[in-house]
Amino acid sequence: MGKMVDALTYNMRLYKSIYTLRRNTSLKRSELERIQKKKLRAIIKHAYHNVPFYHKIFDSLNVKPDDFKTVDDLSKLPVITKSQVKCAGSDIIARNVDINNCRKFTTSGSTGTSLSIFFNKKDLSVRRSAYIRTMRENGTRGGDIGLDLTGPHNVSMPKNNKSRYYSTIEGILERSFGTPKTTGVSVFENIENQVTILKKTKPEVISGYPMSIKLLAMAVQDKSISINPRLIFTYSEVLDKESRNVISSVFGTDPIDGYGSIETGRMAWECSEHAGYHMDVDTVVMEFIRDNQKISANEKGEVVATNLHSYAMPLIRYKVGDISTPSDEQCPCGRGLPLMKDIWGRSDDFVKLPDGRIISPTAVNLIMDPFLSMLLNFKIIQERVDRFTVELVKGNDFSEDIIPKIETRFKDIFGDNIQVEPRIIDEITKDKSGKLRAVVSKVNVFE
Ligand SMILES: [Zn+2]
Structure with a gap:
């Protein structure tokens, strides 16, 4: 009974939040700024009074919540990094929040450093509604058939069944809010099976990691099959121009790209005009910074985000790890949400397996998901087509048992005919450009 009440409460909040967020798209810029300022003041006040990590920062700088009236006032606080958040531990969790009632997300991102983020139920409904707004x-x-090419964590595997795809039951209520009925397909599924599922489901909406959708598009092209979805949504990886062209020429529709992160949720999205990304200024504050200074429109800067709906674990001025360009142009669609331009992000490698599968870096990262809490850092290096080295930097909860488990998981997903050598090291080596990359392949993947 409690569960049902929870589900109903969640869906009612979700419905209300989708309604509000969609209505906000027709507001003028000044009205959106007013909403953003109000929410910003509220989360700052909450962080100061309930979160020790921020209380200490405010005290050390001799500032109080009342000193924050506008978005520009945020520059009174330092930018915080993933490793600072990680070091803060429970100090960055709000004292008035029951962590057992929160949902935990774990991110590895592109650097191989893992971080757990907690969201309470109310914040979760806003987080979800921001994704639904894009759609x-x-x-x-609501009647659309969807196909989501995604990580295995989103794909429930039926027991006693090797099949890696599923029919989602999550979000049955959501469909009455206008989301597709989606079949999830693991990006680790071999491409032949992906094409078979695609032909069988004939989706009106395809979504997933852009690199994986591109690989699927290339396979579809080789087989001269005609699949014509009405919409394609991409997320989680940078959608480069070439991939966009391949996807749109094969499927006959230009992908609609979304930008976000596990830590912050959805932050920006394209509309059908493809004139840039509309920023979700009513749920997040995005700043663009270079050398600690705010940059002007049309310059490149590091993305720094303040989530306005993260009351369990506030992230204020969090460095997301990507680079983008704010724009002062108005989108032809007329929506008041301001625009940012291209995104430069992660630059990890694809891997190619002995059975011919090509796997995108985001997908490779997912192999490490079950072990993240025990590691400070990791790096996967493909030495040869059938040989992987996995560098591991121990975290607090590290235990030697994970070594054979990592080997087993690689073989389960990549195939028995590969060799895996987990290696414990003190610090991950950076590549020539000084970047920390989680996936490096020495194999020429697209040859
Ligand atoms: Zn637009």
């Missing part, structure tokens, strides 16, 4: 504003309907 609804771009024309999804």
Whole structure:
């Protein structure tokens, strides 16, 4: 009974939040700024009074919540990094929040450093509604059939069944809010099976990691099959121009790209005009910074985000790890949400397996998901087509048992005919450009 009440409460909040966020798209810039300022003041006040990590920072700088009236006032606080958040431990969790009632997300990102983020139920409904806004504003309907090419964590494997795809039951209520009925396909599924599922489901909406959708598009092209979804949504990886061209020429529709991160949720999205990314200024504050200074429109800067709906674990001025360009142009669609331009992000490698599968870096990262809490850092190096080295930097909860488990998981997903050598080291080596990369391949993947 409690569960049902929870589900109903969640869906009612979700419905309300989708309604509000969609209505906000028709507001003027000044009205959106007013909403953003109000929410910003509230989360700052909450962080100061309930989160020891921020209380200490405020005290050390001799500032109080009342000193923050506008977004520009945020520069009175330092930018914080993933490793600072990680070091803060429970100090960055709000004292008035029951962590057992929160949902935990773990991110590895592109650097191989893992971080756990907690969201309470109310914040979760806003987080989800921001994703749904992107879909609804771009024309999804409740009756749509969807296919999501995604990580295995989103794909429930039926027991006693090797099949890696599923029919989702999550979000049955959500569909009455206009989201597709989606079949999830693991990006680790071999490409032949992906094509078979695609032909069988004939989706109106395809979503997933852009590199994986591109690989699927290339396979579809080789087989001269005609698949014509109405909409394609990409997320989690940078959608480069070439991939965009391949996907849109094969499937006949230009992908709609979304930008976000596990830590902050959805932050920006394309509309059908493809004139840039509309920033979700009513749920997040995005700053663009270089050398600690705010940059002007049309310059490149590091993305720094303040989530306005993260009351369990506030992230204020969090460095996301990507680079983008704010724009002062108005989108032809007329929505008041301001625009940012291209995104430069992670630059990890693809890997190619002995059975011919090509796996995108985001997908490779997912192999490490079950072990993240025990590690400070990791790096996967493909030495040869059938040989991987996995560098591990121990975290607090590290235990030697994970070594054979890592080997087993690589073989389960990549195939028995590969060799895996986990290696414990003190510090991850940076590549020539000084970047920390989680996936490096010495194999020429696209040859
Ligand atoms: Zn637009």
